[in-house]
Amino acid sequence: MTTKNNETDEKSDQGVDVQPMVMRLGNIEVRTCGKHLTNDKRHITAEIIKWHENKETCHTIAYWARDGEGFYIKFVGRRPFDDCSGDIFWKIAKIGQEHLDEYFDRLDA
Numbered sequence: 001m002t003t004k005n006n007e008t009d010e011k012s013d014q015g016v017d018v019q020p021m022v023m024r025l026g027n028i029e030v031r032t033c034g035k036h037l038t039n040d041k042r043h044i045t046a047e048i049i050k051w052h053e054n055k056e057t058c059h060t061i062a063y064w065a066r067d068g069e070g071f072y073i074k075f076v077g078r079r080p081f082d083d084c085s086g087d088i089f090w091k092i093a094k095i096g097q098e099h100l101d102e103y104f105d106r107l108d109a
Contacts, residue, residue, distance in 0.1 A: 018043045018103045023095050027051040028061070028084045030096040037063055045071070046096045050083045062093065064100055071100040 020043050022031040028050055032043035037060060047063040061079040064071040073093060080089050 016103075016107060018046065018100065021046070021099050023092065024051075025088050025092055026084075027053075028088050028092055029058070030092045030099075032099070046100055048080075048089070048092055048096065050079075061089070064096065066100075066104070070104045071097065073097065 018032045020032050022029060024030075028048065030046060030048050032046045034042055035044055037045075037047050045064050045066065048061045049058040050061055051058045059079075060076050061083050062073050062075050064073055066072075073096075
């Protein structure tokens with residue numbers, strides 16, 4: 001990230017939130033969430049989770065971070081490979097990426 005007169009060239013969310021979204025295929029889900037992968041009031045990123053058989057708990061498989069060029073996905077260890085089939089993971093990841101790309105394009109528009 002570069003700076004100009006103490007300002008970053010990274011797009012600011014300026015209080016604009018991601019449109020909340022949840023999409024599930026089997027026990028794999030993509031959902032919008034807060035900065036620290038919590039369900040705070042502000043949805044500004046997304047994560048892919050796997051629901052456990054009890055349907056009450058889940059764990060994060062991957063999540064998105066943002067820089068000046070947009071959102072990029074980050075894996076949690078080997079979880080995308082160990083916790084779900086590749087087809088399901090990539091379908092869910094594509095849905096999440098497209099949703100976040102639309103949000104990023106709206107920033108500073």
